[in-house]
Amino acid sequence: MPTNFIVLTAVAFTPHCCPVVGRRGPPRASVQLSNALDAANRCTRLPATPSAVTLQLGGTAPLTDGTVHLRLASGGDDDEQLLVVAASSASVAISRACRELVREHGLQVAAIDVGVREEQGTATPLRRARLATQRWRLLAAYGVWAELHAANEHEPAATQPHQCKVLFVERGVAEHTSAAAAASLHAVGATPVVGGVVRAGSALLGRLGRAQLTPTYPPSLALRLLRYLPWRVQRLAARAWVQSMLAEHPTRAVAGEATPYRHPMESVRVLPLLSPAACADAVTEAEEYAAREGGWSTDRHVAYPTTDIPIRCLPRLEALWRERLFPAVEAEARTRLGLGPATRVLPLDVFVVKYAAGVAGGQTELAVHRDNGVLTFSLLLNAPSEFEGGGTYFERAGRVYRPSLGVGVLHSALVRHAGYPITRGVRYVLVGFCGLESPALAPGFARWRFGQDPPWFVSSRVRLLPPPRRRHVWLGRVRRPLLRPNLLGVVHVYVAPEWRGAERGSALLEHALRALRGRGVTHVLTLADDRGSGKLREWYERHGFVDTAQFTETAMVARLL
Ligand SMILES: O=C(O)CCC(=O)C(=O)O
Ligand SMILES: [Fe+2]
Structure with missing residues (x-):
């Protein structure tokens, strides 16, 4: 019989600890830690699940079958700190509800993982690879927040990030030794288990690539030999290198915003470049041009065609690109990637x-x-008010x-995006793909294109946001997870009390549910916390939740899939 594992992850977005919020105040890690400890203590008094749950506090022991592992992160260097998580009493109640769910479906709890400690400075490569996979899990939660935020850019107050608290019960995996990592990868649609290895491999290749691309680093003998390898191997190294370099640098979501985003997966730069008139x-x-020449072309790109016009047909814009835009893009790429003077940035297709x-x-x-090439650049040419939706979506970061x-927006061409x-x-965007040319690279590199081969370039079409479905089923009667063992995704959405029942709270909740559904989450739990009037319950019911007193008095649940 297959064994099921799930990972419970509580993530609280609070303004002082979340790197994406941009309003970081004094660290309050100790307060959070004591909250979390308090919550953990209460957890220990919960009845054990049939799989003989034990609880470790602050431990770093590897996850083992049937163990509830509670990791508490107290933070470190504020800048380097990824996320410190506060577990509140609400989270505890939700954990309890999740546990009931787990029991009902005959699942085992593999981990309750609260927070991740950033140890990049001292960690071994293997440990760093594991940390990287842990970050991916946080990103899943973070992505939900980002979508909420992006969806409400015209009314930012509606989605104060710290009003959104997400608790993940992620998809189960069969490989219990890396259950936590694999589940995190699942949550962001990546391949489980091998993720850490791939990541470690690409870091290694990245190091090789760096020496290849920047002749100022004296290459070791091994690296000198690398350049005699087929240029495709060099290309692979450079690809990883570009990826890792972009990833290392802080980015800003909106130009001019005070606080830089510091997430390694946000390998994106935002540059203000053109005036509204231009x-x-x-x-x-x-x-x-389109009116004169019979319309926009739709067949210039084979695999992912855009409705477009190449810049060589638009002399005014081409002159602007040559004189102002490309130099700015190139300068940014040079700084970000630390390119030596011998390396040229080449526009391939604009x-x-x-x-x-x-x-x-x-x-x-x-x-x-x-995309083709190494770097992609895209620039919005008309006002955001002229269209709804839109934007450049980054799959792994889960944000638009x-x-x-x-x-x-400047990013690695290798990051999967949409x-x-x-x-x-109508939305108009100027898009450019750029390659790199350097004496340190084989000549074929400058013409680097993604094509039919090699197969690791192949991208798949993914659904972004499926249309909402109105049908909701009592969780207690849901039997499907039993038919599909190892698949379960539950998220706790926390709506802060002052937003509950209000219009803005509705918007928040609706966006959250849509985003979660898009990530394959099957159930959403929340705490109604109704003080007797019944109004709050009604409000949640309007959003597809049903009362589920079998979990806790106030828990309500919505089935998403
Ligand atoms: O529409 C966007 O923002 C992305 C366009 C893009 O990725 C492309 O044309 O390759
Ligand atoms: Fe693209």
């Missing part, structure tokens, strides 16, 4: 893309893909970048 002129020129909703034959989205007018669907209006 953007408007670019759109006019593209539309004039074009204006048009997304149009509600128009026959109009493109509304671009599926998740990688929605830059302002004239702001460019043109997020627009639901109204």
Whole structure:
């Protein structure tokens, strides 16, 4: 009989500890730690599940079958700290509810993992690889927050990140030794178990690639030999290197915002580049060309075609690109990647893309893909108010970048990304793919393109946000997980009391549910905390929740899939 494992992860977004919030105050790690300890103590008094749950506090022992492992992170260097998690009494009640769920479905609890300690400085490569996989799990939660935030950019107050607390019961995996890591990978759609290995491998290749690409580093003998290997091997190394270099640097979600984003997966730079007038002129020129020449082309890219016009057909925009835009993009790439003077950045393909909703034959989205070349640049050419949705979606980070007018987004061409669907209006983007040329690289590198081979370039089409389904079923009667062992995704959504029952709370909840559904989460739990009027319960019911007193008095649950 297959063994089921799940991982419970509580993640609280609080302004002082979450690296994405941008309002980091004094660290309050000790307060959080004592809260978490308090919660943990209460956990110990919970009846053990049939799999003989034991609880370890603050331990770092490897996860073992049937063990509840509670890891508490107290933080470290504030800048380096990924996330410190506070477990509140609500989280404890939710853990209890999850545990009941686990019991009902005959699952075993593999881990309750609260927080991750960032140990990059001292950790061994293997440990670092494991930390990287742990970060991915946090990203799943973080991605939900980011989507909430992005969805409400016009009304930021509606989605104060610290109002959103997410508790994951992630998808189970059969390989219990790496249950926590694998479940985190599952949550972000990556391949379980091998993720850490892949990551470690790419870090190694990255180191090789760095020496290859920056001749100022004296290469070791092994690295000198590498350049005699086929250029595709060099390309692989450089690919990992570019990825790792981009990943190491802080990024900003919105140009000019006070606090940089410091997440390693946010390998994205945002640059303000063009004035509104210049953007408007670019759109006019593209539309004039399309009217004159019989429309926009839709077949220039084979695998992931865009509705576009290449910049060589648009002389005014091309001049602007040559004189102003490309130098800025190149300078940014040089700084970010530490390119030596002998390395050139080469524009490979630059074009204006048009997304149009509600128009026959109009493109509304671009599926998740990688681009040709090493670096991708995209710049919004019309005002965000002219369309709904849209933005550049980064799959692994689970977030959508929605830059302002004239702001460019620079990222590795190798990061899987997408043109997020627009639901109204028209969105114009200037997109550019760039390669690198260096004497340290084999000549083929400068023409680097993603094509039919090698197979590791192949990207798959993924669903972004499936349409909401209205059917909700009593959790107690749900039997499907039993038919599909090892699959279960439960998230606790915490809506802060002042948002409950209110319109803005509704928006928050709806976006959260949609985002979670899009990630394959099957059930959402929440605490109604109704003080007797019944109004709050009604509010949750309107959002598809049903009362489930069998868990805790106040728990309510919605089934998403
Ligand atoms: O629409 C976007 O923001 C992304 C476009 C893109 O990724 C591409 O054209 O390759
Ligand atoms: Fe792309």
